[in-house]
Amino acid sequence: MSLRTCLLLLCLVVCAATRGVADDGYRLWLKYDLMQAAGQRKGYQRNAQFISTKGGQSATLQAAAEELKTGLSGLLGQAVPVLADAKGKKGGIILQVDAAAADNAGLGEEGYRIYADKQNIIITGRRDVAVLYGAFALLRQVQTRQPLDGLTISSVPKIQHRLLNHWDNPNGTVERGYAGSSIWKWYELPEVIDPRYRDYARANASVGINGAVINNVNASARYLTAEYLQKVAALAGVLRPYGIRVYLSVFWAAPKVIGGLPTADPLDAKVRQWWTAKTDEIYQTIPDFGGFLVKANSEGEPGPQDYGRNHADGANMLAAALGRHDGVVMWRAFVYKADPNGDRFKAAYEEFQPLDGKFQPKVLVQVKNGPIDFQSREPFHPLFGAMPRTPLVLEVQLTQEYLGFATHAVYLAPLIKECLDADTYTQGKGSTVARVIDGSVDKHSVSGIAGVANIGSDRNWTGHPMGQANWYAYGRLAWDYSLSSKALAEEWTRQTLTNEPAAVQTIAGLMQQTRSIYVRYTTPLGLHHIMGESIHYGPQPWLERSARPDWTSIYYHRADSVGLGFDRTAKGSNALALYRPEVQKLWGNAQTIAPDYLLWFHHVPWRQKLSTGRTLWDELCTRYYTGADSVLWLQRQWAAVQPQVDPALHADVAARLQTQHKEALWWRDACVLYFQTWARRPIPAPFAPPQRSLADVKRLVDLYQLR
Structure with missing residues (x-):
């Protein structure tokens, strides 16, 4: 028996054994399980006889070759050797770095081309990391059962810095994390390198994410100590072959806390010298360090305003410290002061817009998708x-x-797309948020997007198995924001759950509806910020006292005997005036505004008839009731695909959907009962009044606030 036959039999045995093991979700969308249809495998096998690298043997190219070898061997059930020289051979995949090729001139540093040439498939780009991205793209073609014959793909990322922001702390906790503890084992680093770090890097590279801010924006100065820089350097060494640079969130008062200085004033010469020396030390330890993320003068964090300076003063000081190093400063615009008579909607605009043009070239201002949180x-x-x-x-x-959290299935690609596709009209029609951040509207050469990670130590990475789709879709949209949320749902489903066509359509279809369903049973018609205090879990629309007025619910919904909603027109806070006239026209008239944004901008009488034909009160109740009932539809849709999905994984999601329905009813009852105290209207037919009282649901919320 030949060596090749032995390897093939071994692969088939392993694949068969794997099918008998429950899917714990660890492999994410990089499962590479054997295609069950032999005829289908045959169509791909003729293009996967070997893998060869050309133009270098870097760690990144080796990672690309290894990924292809692992993926194709598993998917096709055949050994796929990596050859040092494939000259004259046909039927294989050639990885080729070629910065001089004329056809690669428009690819930039990370773009790739995949094409057929002389019965081989060529994956090429100007740098090795581009070839790595191309390797993952080819595997995606196979995983989603797309043909390889006559394949021609060219892809260039639309955004330069495509980052995950981890809100992880040195003690292993994760702020707003719902998937276990931090994946970074700081007490073991740098000596012990968890294999999970490499799998994290593989997953990110597969969707084009090229940067990771590894610690919380509510930062600890400890990360800037020599001890922790060695730990960060060890992580950087694992991520580097996969094209991922590490960044650090920095604590503004670090010069005082670990530097022994009496001040952290950004205009103080000794403070500036300290940051310059610390930055040089970081780059000596981590030569490809990406830069700094800063949360300053926000929610109690220190910052330059403590010394009478502004955000540009602070950001520019760090930019100067970077000097000639290849790094950036990302300064968060999430800043708002406690003002009971103001409108938090306007806070970041009022602080940052006057500073436009005052930031140094290495500074990017990081802005949340919406004005609240x-x-x-x-x-x-x-x-x-x-x-x-x-x-x-x-x-x-x-x-x-x-x-x-991790109990509700909510696919976030539609939410992200909603923001990316929104038109700012800043340079006329078509000036979308996507084109603002990619730099094309205002001719910027640097661009970025950041996603606050949902990753933790849970075996399946994200707690809720469906949460993996949000990590996946974010990465793909960061690379190419023109992709549709439905197409990405189908891609993820095919790589993660099943390739059976009807099941794919069912799962992708339910995923597309999850976000709108969630909105209906929690915050319909533009309600916002009415969740539980502190941990932000469950409904608490009655919250009227907190450490700050803008942490209460009544600050936002403004319910009274007349109506509901925050008036942000000229008659109210006039926040609407912060937008271009074309946008003001969309949202300025309570009669014509899309219902989804109604209560964001208008205080509407309870009995006013909406464009739906119902009064505000009746429409509010209708959305709460139909939203909660729609979770039952999600359950039925999920039950229908049970034969096509791994049993353990299916059972996990099914159980969470049961919890989701229970909590949707909790949201429904809490909100309609509370707002009914102001509307003084009956629950409209055909909906039955809740079986529990407002006092009952209030007690339930109180239980979640116990410590």
């Missing part, structure tokens, strides 16, 4: 389109802080 639906942030002389980073949240 990662709510389940928000209008796009008014800073997008209002700072033409400053590159802006879009920040979205993948961890479901306000979207049901």
Whole structure:
């Protein structure tokens, strides 16, 4: 028996054994399980006889070759050797770095081409990392059962810095994390390198993510010590072959806490010298360090305003410390002061818009998708389109802080797309948020997008198995924001759950509806920020006292005997005036505004008839009731695909959907009963009044606040 036959038999045995083991979700969308149809495998096997690298033997090219070998061997049930020289051979895959090729001139540093040439498939780009991305793209073609014959693909990322922001702490906790503890084992680093770090890198590279801010924006100065820089360097060494650079969130008062200085004033010469020396030390330890992320003068964090300076003073000081190093400063615009008479909607705009053009070239301002705080639906942030002389980073949240934690299935691609596709009209029609952040609207050469990670130590990485789709879709949209959320749902499903066509359509279809369903049973018609205090779990629309007025619910919904909603027109806070006239026209009239944004901008009488034909009160109740009932539809859809999905994984999601329905009813009852105290209207037919009282649901919320 030949060696090749032995390897093939071994592969088939392993694949067969794997099918008998429950899927614990660890492999994410990189499962590479054997295709069951022999005829289908045959169509791919003729193009996968070997793998060869050409133009270098870097660690990144080796990673690309190894991934292809592992993936194709598993999918096709045949050994796929990696050859040092494939001259004259046919039927294989050649990885080729070629910076001089004319056809590669428009690919930039990370773009790739895949094409057939002389019965071989060529994956090429100007750098080795581009070839790595191409290798994952080819595997995606096979995993999703797309043909390879006559294959011609060319892809260039639309955004330069495509980052995950981890809100992980040195003690292993994760702020707003719902998938276990941190994956970074700081007490073991740098001596012990968990294999999970490499699998994390593989997953990120497969969707084009090229940077990781590895610690919480509410940062600890400890990460800047020599001890921890060695630990960070060890992580950087694992991520580097996969094209991922590490970044650090920095604690503004670090010069005082670990530097022994009496001040952290950004204009103080000794402070500036300290940051320059510390930055040089970082780059000596981590030569490809990506730069700094800063949360300053926000929610109690120290910052330059403590010394009478502004955000540009602080950011520019760090930019100067970077000097000639290849790194950036990402300064978060999530800043708001406690003002009971103001409108938090306007806070970041009022602080940052006047600073437009005052930031140094290495500075990017990082702006959340909406003006409040990662709510389940928000209008796009008014800073997008209002700072033409400053590159802006879009920040979205993948961890479901306000979207049901790890018990609710909520596919976030539609939410992210809603923001990316929104038109700012800053340079006329078509000036979308996507084109603002990619730099094309204002001709910036640097661009960025950041996703607050939903990753933890749980075996399946994200707690809820469906949460993996949010990590996946975010990475793919960061690379190419023109992709549709439905297409990405289908891609993820095919690689992760099943390739059976009817089941794929069912799963992708239910995924597409999850976010709108969640909005209906929690914050319909533009309600926002009415969740539980502190941990942000469950409903608490009655919350009227907190450490700050803008941490209460009544600050936002403004319910009274007349109606509901926050008036942000000229008659109210006038936050609507922060947008271009074309946007004001969309949202300024309570009669014509899309119902989804109604209560964001208008205080509407309870009995006013909406465009739906119902009064505000009746429409509010209808959405709460039909939203909760729609979770039963999700359950039925999921039950229908049981034969095509791994039994353990299917049971996990089914159980979480049961919890989701229970909590949807909790949201429904809490909100309709509370708002009924103001509307003084009956629950409209055909809906039955809740069987529990407002006092009952209030007690339930109180239990979650116990410590």
